[in-house]
Amino acid sequence: MSAVRHPEPPAAPRELAASPEPGAARYRLDRHLVAEHRPDGSDPVVRPADAVAEPAGGARLGPVYRRDPGGDLVVPTGRVLVRYAEGDRAERHRDELAGAGYQVDQVLGYAPHAAWLRALGGGIAAALARIGGLAELPGVRRVEPQMIGRREARG
Numbered sequence: 431m432s433a434v435r436h437p438e439p440p441a442a443p444r445e446l447a448a449s450p451e452p453g454a455a456r457y458r459l460d461r462h463l464v465a466e467h468r469p470d471g472s473d474p475v476v477r478p479a480d481a482v483a484e485p486a487g488g489a490r491l492g493p494v495y496r497r498d499p500g501g502d503l504v505v506p507t508g509r510v511l512v513r514y515a516e517g518d519r520a521e522r523h524r525d526e527l528a529g530a531g532y533q534v535d536q537v538l539g540y541a542p543h544a545a546w547l548r549a550l551g552g553g554i555a556a557a558l559a560r561i562g563g564l565a566e567l568p569g570v571r572r573v574e575p576q577m578i579g580r581r582e583a584r585g
Contacts, residue, residue, distance in 0.1 A: 441555040442493035442506075449574050450565065457495035457504060457577065465492045465505040467554075473578070474505045492554040495577070504579035508554040509535060512564055513544040513572040520545035523569070530563045531556065546576070 448455040465474040469488040476494055485491050495504050510532065514520055519542045524534055532547040547564075549557035558575055565573045 441552075441559065443555075443558050443561075446495065446558060446561070446575055448497075448577075450572060455500075456498045457575075458498050460494045460496050460503070463494040463503070465494050466490075467492050476503060476505065490553060493558070497579070502579055504577040506554050506558055507576045507578060508557045509546045509548055509576040510557055510561060510564065511544060511572070511574045511576060512547055512570055513541075514569050515571055516543050518543050518569055523567070526567050527564075530567060531560045532564065 442459055444459045446457040448457065462479055463476050464479045464482055465476050466482065466485050467474045467490045474492065482491065492508070493506060495506065496502065497504055512520065512523075512527070512532075514523065520534065520537050521542070527534060527547060528550065531550050531552075533550055534545050535548045536546040538544045538546070547557075549560060552559075561573055561575060564570060
């Protein structure tokens with residue numbers, strides 16, 4: 431029997447903060463699940479880790495987290511939001527961000543002091559693993575990973 435290969439989840443941080451505020455939700459890595467990200471940009475499909483040997487059709491595997499408290503499943507997209515003080519345009523920090531291992535994916539038109547970033551290399555797990563370095567950059571006020579999940583009604 432051959433070993434199942436999971437390229438992203440083992441490298442992903444075990445725990446992430448939803449935001450730097452005290453008492454904010456945290457995310458805990460679920461090593462029993464992986465997310466299959468398809469190249470067409472459709473929503474990722476969450477599968478049991480032991481059921482996926484290699485993703486098909488150019489898909490990439492990524493980590494899956496559980497929101498704490500609550501246990502809801504969330505999947506990181508690989509994008510990270512960085513925010514500077516109002517008046518400090520995110521665009522001016524491209525070189526510093528590149529030095530931290532990120533590229534600007536999109537500056538927010540309604541908030542030019544904030545931008546979505548992507549890791550320069552290493553995919554989703556690398557984007558998550560480097561978040562601490564982003565928070566240490568001069569002028570950075572907030573750093574948050576983009577997570578997608580499903581909101582379910584509770585009875």
